[in-house]
Amino acid sequence: MKTVSSWTATAQMAGEAWTKGFVPDAYARRTLETARENLRETAETLEQVKQIPANQNLQAQTEIGNLRQTMNQMRAAIESGNKSALAQSLNQLIMQKQALEMSVKSADTEQ
Amino acid sequence: MMKKIFAITLGIVTGIGGFLDVGAIATAAQAGAAFGYQLIWVILLGTICVIFLVEMSGRLAAVSQHTLADAMRERFGINFYVVPFVAELIVDTLALAAEIGGVSIALQLLTGIGFQWWALPVAFALWLMLWKGTFGIIENATSIFGLITLCFVVAVFVMHPPWQEVAAGALPGLPARDKAHYWFIAVAILGALISPYLFYFYSSGAIEDKWDKDYLGVNRVIAALGMGFGSFVSLGVLIAAALVLLPRGIQVDNYEQAAMMLTDAFGYWGFILFAVSLGVACFGAAFEVSLSQAYITSQVFGWQWSENETPEADARFSIAYTIFIFSGALLIVIGIDPLNLTIFTMALTAVALPLIAVPFLILMNDEHYLGEHRNGFVGNAVVIFVILLAFVLAIVAIPLEIFGG
Numbered sequence: 001m002k003t004v005s006s007w008t009a010t011a012q013m014a015g016e017a018w019t020k021g022f023v024p025d026a027y028a029r030r031t032l033e034t035a036r037e038n039l040r041e042t043a044e045t046l047e048q049v050k051q052i053p054a055n056q057n058l059q060a061q062t063e064i065g066n067l068r069q070t071m072n073q074m075r076a077a078i079e080s081g082n083k084s085a086l087a088q089s090l091n092q093l094i095m096q097k098q099a100l101e102m103s104v105k106s107a108d109t110e111q
Numbered sequence: 112m113m114k115k116i117f118a119i120t121l122g123i124v125t126g127i128g129g130f131l132d133v134g135a136i137a138t139a140a141q142a143g144a145a146f147g148y149q150l151i152w153v154i155l156l157g158t159i160c161v162i163f164l165v166e167m168s169g170r171l172a173a174v175s176q177h178t179l180a181d182a183m184r185e186r187f188g189i190n191f192y193v194v195p196f197v198a199e200l201i202v203d204t205l206a207l208a209a210e211i212g213g214v215s216i217a218l219q220l221l222t223g224i225g226f227q228w229w230a231l232p233v234a235f236a237l238w239l240m241l242w243k244g245t246f247g248i249i250e251n252a253t254s255i256f257g258l259i260t261l262c263f264v265v266a267v268f269v270m271h272p273p274w275q276e277v278a279a280g281a282l283p284g285l286p287a288r289d290k291a292h293y294w295f296i297a298v299a300i301l302g303a304l305i306s307p308y309l310f311y312f313y314s315s316g317a318i319e320d321k322w323d324k325d326y327l328g329v330n331r332v333i334a335a336l337g338m339g340f341g342s343f344v345s346l347g348v349l350i351a352a353a354l355v356l357l358p359r360g361i362q363v364d365n366y367e368q369a370a371m372m373l374t375d376a377f378g379y380w381g382f383i384l385f386a387v388s389l390g391v392a393c394f395g396a397a398f399e400v401s402l403s404q405a406y407i408t409s410q411v412f413g414w415q416w417s418e419n420e421t422p423e424a425d426a427r428f429s430i431a432y433t434i435f436i437f438s439g440a441l442l443i444v445i446g447i448d449p450l451n452l453t454i455f456t457m458a459l460t461a462v463a464l465p466l467i468a469v470p471f472l473i474l475m476n477d478e479h480y481l482g483e484h485r486n487g488f489v490g491n492a493v494v495i496f497v498i499l500l501a502f503v504l505a506i507v508a509i510p511l512e513i514f515g516g
């Protein structure tokens with residue numbers, strides 16, 4: 001989950017930097033695409049880990065799927081140059097990131 | 112006198128501008144992002160060791176008029192020397208691929224076009240410079256352009272780090288978590304700083320520049336100040352990563368994650384400066400690695416060698432760097448991830464270090480080559496300690512990193 005958290009933070013930073021005009025469009029788009037790809041790989045790896053209870057695994061898969069979807073929306077917002085759409089997606093990403101961190105914490109407590 | 116002052120100035124500029132390469136940037140960024148200032152001591156330790164080793168390779172050339180490869184082959188015979196020679200070629204080919212990958216990533220950051228597409232054009236540009244240029248022109252140009260990497264140091268001062276915590280990082284310590292990863296990065300930092308190609312390149316350069324015993328003082332100053340100042344740039348990368356990436360929870364698994372480390376300090380120009388610094392530093396290092404490989408190969412086989420000669424005059428030397436450059440580029444073209452390649456090459460370098468450093472030390476204590484200028488106790492002790500430390504850590508940390516996921 002550290003990888004998911006790291007790539008989500010990267011996507012957030014790239015989105016914020018793009019909003020401020022600190023990074024080019026191409027870089028922001030590519031970074032979001034790379035983040036999505038890494039999340040997909042992590043989800044696939046998680047799916048194969050038998051030690052994680054099925055309900056927790058399913059929850060993690062759902063949360064990662066949501067993060068990927070938001071990153072896709074961010075990418076689309078950057079492509080169309082829509083800063084307000086990106087700001088909305090960024091807020092959503094931050095909330096999803098917090099939800100993921102909470103799930104990881106509660107899973108750790110259960111174990 | 113003026114010639115020596117010029118040589119010292121140029122040497123220091125070369126040290127600062129030429130110090131940073133893909134390995135130093137990648138390992139320092141990973142270290143700062145994952146462990147804050149806790150790995151500063153490794154950069155300091157590696158720098159002390161590299162100062163001693165660079166000084167030794169320059170002293171060997173100035174006193175004995177032998178390059179390192181030349182003297183090793185003569186002293187130990189080709190049957191023995193073939194082992195460090197092959198080890199060096201393997202590590203250098205991977206390092207060259209990583210440097211070409213670094214330039215390609217820089218171009219990807221600036222243009223948005225995938226790094227694999229840039230590998231062959233970068234290799235061609237590098238080859239063309241070596242084919243057409245002379246040693247002095249290429250070395251000085253890449254080093255002067257390399258001064259742009261000082262932007263990492265400037266960024267640190269702009270961002271006001273907690274200096275007490277930074278200073279505390281100069282003392283070795285253990286992290287509370289991820290110990291295996293901590294030691295693996297420590298090994299990679301040592302491998303990146305103590306790159307053997309540097310010693311072969313430096314001793315060959317000293318012969319190209321016609322150094323003699325009068326240059327021993329110049330050599331000492333260049334080694335100490337050039338490498339010393341150069342390591343400030345590595346520290347700048349580590350501290351910038353610790354200030355920007357660590358608090359956000361960003362680990363550097365990809366160069367794209369490191370690319371924003373200067374935007375807090377310089378805004379848009381921070382992004383451009385990162386990409387240009389990465390590109391320039393890696394291009395300069397690619398030039399040094401490819402020349403170093405051609406020097407070693409030519410010196411081992413007894414071919415004519417000099418970057419100051421035309422390709423017609425030393426055809427086999429020119430063919431050697433041509434083959435090495437395009438072999439390295441192919442590794443990137445087939446899509447090997449440049450960051451992973453860099454980190455594992457640096458760790459592998461640490462494993463291979465004793466193979467190269469131990470015969471080097473024996474040579475540096477040989478009266479036949481060095482006479483009264485052979486090594487003292489301190490130089491031997493520092494180098495043996497750091498090389499053994501890097502080797503032992505590599506043997507332990509690499510399997511832990513691989514099998515620990």
